Amino acid sequence: QQNEDKSNEYLDELEFLAYTAGGEVYKRFVQKMTAPNPKTFIGKGKMEEVQAYIAQHGITTAIFDDELSPAQQKNIEKILECKIIDRTNLILDIFAQRAQTSYARTQVELAQYEYLLPRLAGMWTHLERQKGGIGMRGPGETEIETDRRIVRDRITLLKQKIKKIDKQMEVQRGNRGALVRVALVGYTNVGKSTLMNVISKSDVFAENKLFATLDTTVRKVVIGNLPFLLTDTVGFIRKLPTQLVDSFKGTLDEVREADLLLHVVDISHESFEDHIASVGKTLDEIGASDKPVIMVFNKIDAYEPEVIDEDDLITEKTEVHYTLDEWKKTWMGRVDGDAIFISALQKENFDEFRKLVYDKVRDIHVTRFPYNS
Ligand code: GDP
Incomplete structure (x- = not known):
């Protein structure tokens, strides 16, 4: 059951990726195997099933959720006679578009x-x-x-070109002087750009697709006379192609050099706990896990937890409306560090959010310039 949930979740994400790339998904196929077939990734029976479906519906592209070896890709293409794309390919395609x-x-x-x-x-x-x-x-x-x-x-x-730009960016970061640096991090599509827009009253591209943000945007923000720099970073995602992890090192440097992280979470997503974990893992990998973090639980307007009925049989999604105090009493409110519950879209609990960010930034500022404050 759990495995099935997992593969469904991965496919949900893959479908969303396909949609982001401009495709329309007709059907999903799942196969349980202990190890992928070295020649064709999936087994013979499943391949015939897929083949029949493709022929019947005139499908032009088949997407596989894992990275296919060059040989697998070629073999499958021969059998299915349509375009074969794997997860890496799809993500690269989206990045190229954006x-x-x-x-x-x-x-x-x-x-x-x-x-x-x-x-x-x-x-x-x-x-x-x-x-x-x-x-x-x-x-x-x-x-x-x-x-x-x-x-x-x-x-x-x-x-070589990237190395040169990396150096330039390093210099630019150095030139930003003494301002406290805050970076928005989080899984992709959690509302980082939206939050950036609301905080900095700027116009950053936000839409309900994966990776609307590719380039880091840095904005100077002032809350209560206190200026600081806010960076919006590329959304983290499970199974990000290794080619991209390496090449986005420069972007991740922004995170590495930040004084404070705002870890944005989309609590309306059913697997947001997994998302928190995978962001944590990435932060760990880039050596940024010891930074002060504010957990920003976003999209409280769309939070619909599954409630188990009295007879324990039916689970149903129910809308909840908690006050900030009630939110803080949930497990999420008791995470290490600070937590805040907001809706970036409807600007709920925004005064509290600003106050929390202000306090944190001021603390960092004061530690840095003990005599100026
Ligand atoms: P990013 O990939 O993390 O930068 O996410 P975006 O800012 O692009 O937002 C992704 C989607 O979530 C967009 O469709 C937003 O309108 C939506 N969104 C952002 N914040 C909220 C919120 O508080 N509530 C709801 N319901 N949707 C939100």
Whole structure:
């Protein structure tokens, strides 16, 4: 049962990713296996089932939730005769669509080439098949080598470019002087951009899709005469492709160098506890887990916990309306560090939120400049 819940959850996320990329999902297939099939990822029976569905409904693309090996991708493509995309590919696609600054575009391009490199051979075989494959093998092989070299050169070049921008960004961060730095962190789609907009009265792109935010935005914010810098960071997600984890190092530096983290949580999401854990893991990985954190439980307007009926049989979703004091008495209110419960959309409990941020920022400011305050 638990495994089933998990795979459903992963597929929910995958479906949301597909929707973010501009696709429409027709059907989901789940297979329970102890280990994926090395040749085709899924088993023969399941493959036939998928094949039949694709043929019947004229499906153009099949998306797999894990990273497929280049060989698997090629084999599946041969059987299903449609476009085969894996989770990494899908995420890279979304990042490519949404990268706005030259830094983000360079990072995405690098990640895409790194993803492409081991797959070049497979792509060639695919072409060869289309061309009939006669008399192609010799020059074909050379062509793969040439392609590989071009891609490798490009990767080296992009890495140099990123290194240069990283240095520039480091200098810029240094130039921001003594202002306290606050970073919004959290799973993707929890409301970070929305919160950023409300706090800084600016206009950051927010929408109900994964990764609306790709580039970090830094804004100077003033609460009660106290100025500080607020950074909106890229949303964390489970199973983020390794190519991207590496290439977004610069973005994560913003988090690493922050004085205070606002960990935003979408409590209307049924697996928000998992999200908290995976954000915690990422923070750990980048060495930012010892920073002061305010847990910002967001979307209280949409919180509908499952309530178990008296006869213990029926669970149903029920809307709740707690006061801030009642919220603080829940387990969420008792987490380590500070917690606040808000709706960024409806600006609920916003005065309390501002006060909490103000107090924390002031504390940090005072510790830093004991004689100026
Ligand atoms: P981000 O990916 O963390 O930056 O999330 P966004 O700020 O882009 O918000 C994701 C979605 O959640 C958008 O559709 C927002 O309108 C919605 N949202 C943000 N805050 C709230 C809230 O307090 N309540 C509700 N119901 N929706 C919210």
